[in-house]
Amino acid sequence: MPSILHRRLLPLVVPGLILAAWIGATSGEGAPLQVLVPPSAVIDGFNELLSSGELADHLRASLWRLLTGFAIGASLGLGFGILLARSALVAAYTGPFFQAVRQVPSIAFLPMLILLLGVDEGFKLAIVAKAAFFPVALATHDGVKGISKGWLEVAAIYRLSPVRVLLRLILPATVPPVLTGLRLGLTRAWIVLVAAELMAAENGIGQMMEMGRQMFRIDTVMVGVALTGLIGFALDQGFRLAERRLVRWKTA
Amino acid sequence: MNAIIDPRSVQADSAPHTGGLAIRHVDKSFDIDGRKLSVLEDVSLTIAPGQFVSIVGASGCGKSTLLRLIAGLERQNRGDILLDGVPVAGPGLDRGLIFQDHRLFPWLTVEQNVLLALSNSDEAAADKRVRVASLLTLVGLDGFAQAFPHQLSGGMAQRAAIARALAPEPQVLLLDEPLGALDALTRLRLQSELQRIWLTRRSTMIMVTHDVDEALFLGDVIVVMQPGRIARILHVPAPHPRDRADPSLAPLKAEILSLLHAG
Amino acid sequence: MSLIAEFPPNFVHADRIDDHDPPPAWLVALVKRARGLLLPVLLAGLWHWASTIDASTAYAFVPLDQIGDRLLLLLSSGELAVNAGSSLGRALTGLALGGLSGIVLGSLMAGFPMVERLFGPLLQAFRQVPLLGWLPLVGLWLGSGEGAKQLLVAVAAFHPLLLNSYEGFAQAEKKHLEVGRVLMLSRWRTFRFILLPTALPSILTGIGQALAFAWISTIGVELLFGTGAGLGSLMHTAQMAGDMGVVVLCVVAIGLMGYGLNLILSLVRARLLRWRVTG
Numbered sequence: 082m083p084s085i086l087h088r089r090l091l092p093l094v095v096p097g098l099i100l101a102a103w104i105g106a107t108s109g110e111g112a113p114l115q116v117l118v119p120p121s122a123v124i125d126g127f128n129e130l131l132s133s134g135e136l137a138d139h140l141r142a143s144l145w146r147l148l149t150g151f152a153i154g155a156s157l158g159l160g161f162g163i164l165l166a167r168s169a170l171v172a173a174y175t176g177p178f179f180q181a182v183r184q185v186p187s188i189a190f191l192p193m194l195i196l197l198l199g200v201d202e203g204f205k206l207a208i209v210a211k212a213a214f215f216p217v218a219l220a221t222h223d224g225v226k227g228i229s230k231g232w233l234e235v236a237a238i239y240r241l242s243p244v245r246v247l248l249r250l251i252l253p254a255t256v257p258p259v260l261t262g263l264r265l266g267l268t269r270a271w272i273v274l275v276a277a278e279l280m281a282a283e284n285g286i287g288q289m290m291e292m293g294r295q296m297f298r299i300d301t302v303m304v305g306v307a308l309t310g311l312i313g314f315a316l317d318q319g320f321r322l323a324e325r326r327l328v329r330w331k332t333a
Numbered sequence: 334m335n336a337i338i339d340p341r342s343v344q345a346d347s348a349p350h351t352g353g354l355a356i357r358h359v360d361k362s363f364d365i366d367g368r369k370l371s372v373l374e375d376v377s378l379t380i381a382p383g384q385f386v387s388i389v390g391a392s393g394c395g396k397s398t399l400l401r402l403i404a405g406l407e408r409q410n411r412g413d414i415l416l417d418g419v420p421v422a423g424p425g426l427d428r429g430l431i432f433q434d435h436r437l438f439p440w441l442t443v444e445q446n447v448l449l450a451l452s453n454s455d456e457a458a459a460d461k462r463v464r465v466a467s468l469l470t471l472v473g474l475d476g477f478a479q480a481f482p483h484q485l486s487g488g489m490a491q492r493a494a495i496a497r498a499l500a501p502e503p504q505v506l507l508l509d510e511p512l513g514a515l516d517a518l519t520r521l522r523l524q525s526e527l528q529r530i531w532l533t534r535r536s537t538m539i540m541v542t543h544d545v546d547e548a549l550f551l552g553d554v555i556v557v558m559q560p561g562r563i564a565r566i567l568h569v570p571a572p573h574p575r576d577r578a579d580p581s582l583a584p585l586k587a588e589i590l591s592l593l594h595a596g
Numbered sequence: 597m598s599l600i601a602e603f604p605p606n607f608v609h610a611d612r613i614d615d616h617d618p619p620p621a622w623l624v625a626l627v628k629r630a631r632g633l634l635l636p637v638l639l640a641g642l643w644h645w646a647s648t649i650d651a652s653t654a655y656a657f658v659p660l661d662q663i664g665d666r667l668l669l670l671l672s673s674g675e676l677a678v679n680a681g682s683s684l685g686r687a688l689t690g691l692a693l694g695g696l697s698g699i700v701l702g703s704l705m706a707g708f709p710m711v712e713r714l715f716g717p718l719l720q721a722f723r724q725v726p727l728l729g730w731l732p733l734v735g736l737w738l739g740s741g742e743g744a745k746q747l748l749v750a751v752a753a754f755h756p757l758l759l760n761s762y763e764g765f766a767q768a769e770k771k772h773l774e775v776g777r778v779l780m781l782s783r784w785r786t787f788r789f790i791l792l793p794t795a796l797p798s799i800l801t802g803i804g805q806a807l808a809f810a811w812i813s814t815i816g817v818e819l820l821f822g823t824g825a826g827l828g829s830l831m832h833t834a835q836m837a838g839d840m841g842v843v844v845l846c847v848v849a850i851g852l853m854g855y856g857l858n859l860i861l862s863l864v865r866a867r868l869l870r871w872r873v874t875g
Contacts, residue, residue: 091713116737177632178639184858185851186812188728188819189828192835192843197656272726279731279820287729294732302732310725317724406774423777430778436771440793440871449789450779481871501779 118299126300135289140308143274143285146202150209151270155263158214162221162259179218187212187273191280200281205274212273213266220262224255257328264320271313286312351417352504352537354380354403359412361398372398374561375412380554382417382504385531386539387552391593394558396541400507403539404430416505426453429498433510435490437482443469443493444478450500468496471530488519495530508540512547524550528574545589549582550575557592564592658840666841675830680849682825687807687814687857690749695806697750698757699799705758706765719758727752727809728816740821745814752813753806760802764795797872800865807861811854827853 100120107119118126130136164171165179191208198204228251236246278287286305293301361373372395380386390396401407403414405424414421416428437446447465454461469478472492482490491511498506511527512520524547531538531551542548548555555567567588571579646657670676705712727748738744768791776786818828827846834842 088713091710092717095714095718173628173631175632175635177629178635181636181851184855185847186815186854188812188816189831189847189850191819192831193840193847195835196838196840196843272728275726276728276816276820279728290729290732294735297736299733299736302736306725306729306733309729310721313726314724404778406777424780426780428778432771432775434771436775438772438775438789438793440796441789442871449781449785452782452785453780483871497779 116299123300123303126298127304130289130301130304136304139284139286139289142282143278143287143312146205146209146285147267147271147274150206150274151213151267153206154210154213154270155217155266157210158217158262158266159221159259161214162218162262163225165218166222166225183215183219187269188276191277195281205277205282208277209270209274212270216265216269217259217262220258220265221255224258224262225251227258228254257324260320260324260327264317264324267316267320268313271309271316275309350382352382353417354378354505354537354539355413355415355418356380356399356403357413357415359399359402359409359414361395361402361407361409371561373402373409376563377412378556378563378566380537380539382537383535384537384553385551386537386554386556387548388539388541388556388558389543389545389548389589389593390558391543391560394560396558397509399558400430400509400539400541403505404428404507406430426501427503428505428507429501429503430507431491431494431498431509431511433513435482435487435494437490437493437497439482442479442481443474443485443496446482446493447497447500450497453501465496465500468499469493471499471533472496473526486519487515488523491515491523492526495527499530499534503536505537505539508538510541510543512544513542520544520547525574527551532573545586545593546577548589549586550577555585555589557589559592559595564595655838656840658844663841663844666839667845670842670845676845676849679825679827679830680853683814683818683827683850684853686745686749686818686826687810690746690814691753691803691806691810693746694750694753694810695757695803698754698759698802698806699761702758702761703765703795706762712762719755723755727813728820731817731820735821740823742824745817745821745824748817749810749813752809756805756809757799757802760798760805761795764798764802765791767798768794793871797869800861800868804858804861804865807857808854811850811857815850 103117103120107117107122127136161175161179165176166172187208190211191204194204194207198207232250232254233246236250241249274285275287278285279291282288286308290302290305290309293299293305356376356378359373359376360371362369362371364370376395376399388396388399398407402409403416403421405421405428421428437443438449441449444462444465447468448461451461451464456464466478469475472495474489474492474496477485477489477493482493485493491514495511508527512523515523527538527540528551538551540548540551549569552569555569557564557567565588567585569582569585571581640660643657644660647659667676701711701715705716730748730751734744734748738747772790772794773786776790781789814826815828815831818824818826819832820828822829822832827850831843831846834840834846
């Protein structure tokens with residue numbers, strides 16, 4: 082079928098052209114090596130980083146920060162979100178401040194946290210936790226608030242026990258928005274972590290790229306760009322997969 | 334099946350000269366998952382200018398498809414549809430169409446919705462607005478020109494849709510179950526309104542419905558359809574404006590119902 | 597009501613049992629609102645207290661009055677206005693450049709499957725890289741000047757509008773398009789009165805997201821490049837100098853401006869989408 086071939090091949094046209102232009106520009110007396118290296122050099126650079134174990138070290142450092150910070154921020158967000166939704170008092174006293182701080186992009190807190198916590202691990206964990214906290218808290222709050230009165234009335238009519246209400250009503254109703262919040266929190270945390278590592282770190286993917294930039298190692302930088310994209314994609318897709326498995330009853 | 338409609342019931346003095354339709358040996362089928370599904374087979378029908386024709390039939394008998402063919406939204410596989418002798422090829426302003434769902438554009442006010450139907454006319458903007466205002470008066474929507482569709486009730490929205498369809502002054506107005514989505518009382522009121530509008534305008538109107546009473550109240554001619562074909566064509570002798578309790582309607586209703594049950 | 601009407605007004609007045617009126621509604625509302633201020637005031641108090649412990653804590657937690665001094669200084673020297681204006685201009689220029697290209701490409705992709713197939717998967721792949729992840733590469737290629745910053749901010753605004761305008765235009769309803777055919781609308785009118793209004797809510801959502809992304813990345817690129825004017829650069833310099841006061845003020849200004857931009861947009865949005873069913 083030519084139309085299927087057409088559909089399969091069309092997406093490859095533009096990337097193919099870019100690759101061809103890239104190879105063309107770097108073959109012979111092309112651009113200086115500080116500006117553009119041939120694709121093969123990027124692959125060599127990747128192999129070098131891989132075999133020396135350097136890449137693994139950077140990856141380990143970044144992922145450890147991401148997961149630790151995310152775990153802290155997400156669990157705090159979960160707890161605070163429930164409180165904010167269930168307690169009018171908590172909402173009255175902390176709601177406005179929560180909303181105000183939420184207006185400030187996480188990145189803007191980096192210099193402040195560096196001055197408060199120094200350039201060691203502390204500020205990176207703090208900024209990752211902060212980035213994860215807000216989306217998770219907000220989604221949890223919305224999820225808990227969104228439980229319809231009608232459903233609770235149905236539960237009351239059938240005299241469901243509190244455990245049943247929790248397991249059969251509150252959890253299923255809140256899990257989808259909370260999962261979405263967690264996913265959003267994780268991807269935001271990753272973005273902010275890369276920025277934090279670009280600013281100040283001894284290791285990590287961001288620091289690897291920043292060093293590459295300072296030493297004009299364009300191959301290292303390109304490997305880093307591809308990796309940050311890949312990791313972000315994998316985190317997002319992994320979470321979406323989990324969402325689909327857990328919330329099969331949803332149509333969308 | 335061939336059927337020629339006698340324009341007897343139209344008063345000779347006010348009968349218009351345009352808006353006559355000839356449908357000749359029309360076939361229509363759809364491809365569904367590669368299989369041919371025949372919807373209309375060799376349908377022929379002649380409608381005189383200025384007539385009100387009601388088409389009744391069960392769901393899926395092809396009555397809406399026939400209307401969409403006349404509107405030019407679909408193309409027949411075989412046969413001709415002639416409007417005043419000219420073959421129909423695609424939609425045109427000489428034919429207006431009113432859908433079951435009002436299909437007003439929610440982002441435009443009532444006035445803007447009707448104005449949009451006049452976008453092909455060269456009139457000055459001020460003249461257009463005057464025309465729209467008189468149309469809104471005709472359908473009983475005075476004072477609602479600036480309302481958005483979501484602010485209207487179902488009946489009012491359908492009135493606006495009627496105004497929009499009338500705006501280009503079509504010779505033929507096609508109504509695809511126009512009152513099907515309304516509650517019973519609103520329906521009765523709008524049936525009388527439609528009759529009044531038809532008596533004022535005297536353009537040809539073809540209405541698809543599955544409400545037999547509605548068909549009898551409005552139509553000069555009732556086309557009864559069974560799946561894919563025209564089963565019978567009946568003339569309603571009662572004068573307009575029509576009395577719902579007119580004794581001539583009862584036997585016609587019995588006949589139509591028995592045809593529909595047989596189909 | 598009827599009971600009171602039977603008595604002369606002065607009698608009713610004299611008969612009132614409790615002397616103290618309930619507090620007026622506005623006072624209740626004010627007190628209720630003021631509860632939200634307690635937490636920030638408490639935190640500010642703690643901050644101020646931390647600044648008095650010893651010199652090492654005073655370095656990080658600068659005394660509140662010092663922050664006030666910095667504010668006056670930044671305001672009177674015009675430094676705050678210049679840097680805020682520079683950031684705002686950068687964000688809005690990026691929004692205009694990146695956003696417009698996003699809308700154009702998004703609508704082309706919705707209208708022509710060919711364009712979607714050519715560019716869709718590639719753009720999807722590019723989108724995966726966190727925006728600031730591009731920064732070292734762009735820095736190598738374009739340096740750390742205005743061009744590099746503007747490019748990154750434009751890219752940040754590009755993606756949300758590409759996505760949202762694509763989705764918006766793709767969801768045009770068949771039944772509305774049919775009405776357009778019956779009314780014999782021209783191509784331009786079909787676009788203007790059917791396709792564009794259908795896509796508008798999505799596009800406005802996209803503008804909201806794009807504005808937020810443009811603002812965040814403006815601050816991010818200024819902070820990470822640390823060159824030129826802008827609130828991010830100001831913050832960068834202050835961090836290097838250990839000037840917490842200026843850093844705090846920048847954070848507040850960034851938050852307020854982001855909030856203000858969002859507010860303006862939601863007003864525009866409400867105005868443009870009046871036709872939608874509300875509450």
